Amino acid sequence: MFKNNTLSLAIISALSVFALTGCGGGGGSNTTPAPVTPPTSSTPTWTAGVFEPSDELKNFCENPRTGNDPFNNNEPYPDQAGSALYEKLWLRSWSDETYLWYDEIADNDPESFDTVADYFAQLKTEELTDSGAKKDNFHFSEPSEDYFQEAQSGVTSGYGINWAFIGDSADRILRVAYLEDDSPASQIGFQRGDTVLEVDGVSINTNTQAGIDTLNEGLFSPTNGDSHTIVVRSNDGTEKTFNVTAGNIEQTPVQNVKTIVTSNNTRVGYMQFNSHIGIAQEGLIDAVNKFRTDNVDELVIDFRYNGGGLLALSAQLAYMVAGSANVQNRFYYQTQQNDKQPVDSPFPFIDEEIDYSTFFSTGDKLPDLNLSKVYVLSTSGTCSASEAFINGLKGIDAEVVLIGDTTCGKPYGFTPTHNCGTTYYTIQFSGVNSKGFGEYAAGFTPTPTPQFNADVQGCVVSDDFDNQLGDSNERLLSTALFHIDNNGECPITTSVANSKVDVPSFATTSKKLQPLNAPNDLTRGNMDLTWPTLSKEQ
Known part of the structure; x- marks a missing residue:
């Protein structure tokens, strides 16, 4: 144990x-x-x-x-x-x-x-x-x-909308990236791709401080129980007006679990995985059990908005993908701290379920797929524990195929530390895989022709907000399916990933809009956390 x-x-x-x-x-x-x-x-x-x-x-x-x-x-x-x-x-x-x-x-x-x-x-x-x-x-x-x-509970405050800022900060284009299941926003008709036009009568392009304050309150920090009116333009070009009330939202970190059969009759498991938080364990186990029952040949994990979380959960998922035959007793992650701290033992691939309220093993064995290859869908919002997953599997020579954009580049971690009602995050360690590699501060980059250690075999593709996540026509997923069906080739029409995606989380976002003539129109919040173990990075 x-x-x-x-x-x-x-x-x-x-x-x-x-x-x-x-x-x-x-x-x-x-x-x-x-x-x-x-x-x-x-x-x-x-x-x-x-x-x-x-x-x-x-x-x-x-x-x-x-x-x-x-x-x-x-x-x-x-x-x-x-x-x-x-x-x-x-x-x-x-x-x-x-x-x-x-x-x-x-x-x-x-x-x-x-x-x-x-x-x-x-x-x-x-x-x-x-x-x-x-x-x-x-x-x-x-x-x-x-x-x-x-x-502890995956509960955050808001509407159940995860936003994405598209393009440069001066563009101020804000779209719905994805919705939490059964949230107020999903129940009244918000959809992925909706583009915000105004909030409580204020245009998204306002340049007054009062207007900016209205947008920030209505979009990023609504008070529970308060309602706000948000006008959006949907993917079909129509304008829609929603009156949505903020509340406590239970996150659904694992979504859209399905098995897709390609034109070549390859059975491909797909799941959208949004956050490495403790409540995701059950959903991941259920997904892996479904893929085992469906006898999938390939696996696609959609990490495009996964900003990180628990290293333990990342190590569990890596084990469930690779299985003991591929892991072969090699370690998942080795921390490297400053010279005032002791050297920790290597962090293992974890093959048992964890009680995330105590951080003890339950003794129950995790299912596994025994796969030597996995497809990962990524954007610049793919951080931390998600990058550790990529690096950890590369460390045991499992093949990772990266489809999308360069990841955020966060080979660091921390122990959230509490004092006087505030929780502080400061970088306390970096880490390497079983081969000793951990230099990816500039992110992992998908490329058909890898040359450097942080290059990953794959295809560069921009995020696609015109289709729903899990849809076989959605650009990143369709590229992965093409790659599977065409002996590892990227489609000729693959577009360059030129839109940076930044998705703040509800509770931790410090993102605020500023006047358009300010030096930095959008200040990125540190939402890609490295959740600690509880007994809780970033």
Whole structure:
């Protein structure tokens, strides 16, 4: 059985998410800590280059919570009376101890920052990659209540719509990527591909701050119980007006499970997998059992909007695809942390079901397909645990065929860490597969002619919002079916993937619209979490 110390790793959100950047982070304890003795001085101080142990600063809060924690067996909250400076100094020490690039953090005076959030935002490297991109794009926080609600039950707040921004930020084209099953939006007629025209009477192209605020509230942060009017243009060109009420939405991470028979009579299993969260386990097992019954010859997993999550769940899915004959006792993922942290044991392909409320194995054996090849549908929203799946299988010489766009590039992870009602995510590890490869910070790229380690055999295809997911005519899926039926050839008409897709998740999105003349019209939220193990990246 896999015990907590083995499973307490979360994916390279994952990222998340991933949740590995991703996007999937490490585990932690869900038990209430014993009361902590405050540091010797009741008024903590900052001294450049001197760090108190983070454990001595934890849970001393500017606004301590009272009562019992509903996400921790109603045990009393661990919060004690403290100050904003205590919280900042805890973040400083915790980052110095665990951040992957801790020696690249500027040790600035915490008192020079107005808020704890402002201080945390700069506790990261400002270095750039060789391509000129930020080295760390996965540094964020969220209310702990939101974290536990989504991690433990898959419940988020909203309409059940997952949005996609299309093209460059200045275009401000917002379309429906997919819908949660039985959600308010799906029940009243929203469909994939619907393009937003206005919200509560405000045009999507407004350039006033008041208008921007209206759009952000109506689209990304509606209050539960409130209704908003959203006008869309559907794929057939007609305009539709919907009045939709926000509520608590239970996510459906596994959707559109089906077996497709190609023109060459090849039996192809297809499933849309949206997020590596604990409630997905049952859906994945059901899907694999269906594919076993249907005797599928090939498998297509649609990861195009999967931003990451639990590394353990990713390792389970990889096992269910490959089976023990292909795994052959090789490991799935090896973490690489900073030089202040111990070296962890390799993370295995997991062949048993997990009780995700405790992170203990149930002892029940997982089904498997014993496949040496899998097709993965991807976009730039494919992160973290999803990328770990690709890399983990490549590490055992399983053939991965990538159809779509270059993935987001999140070979990192973190342990979501809670303090004073806020959950913090900071990059704490990277990882490699069984062959020692993990350098895909620029993403995995599909190509008919792989040349580099992060190239993956496949076809470059742009996302198709004019057809529904799971439809054999949808561009990514139809390309995969063509590839299967034509000895690994990409269709000549394959289009270049030139539209970046960014799908925020309900609870963790920090995406906000800004005036069109602002430097960055759309600020990407770190929604691709690397969910930790609970005992919860990005």
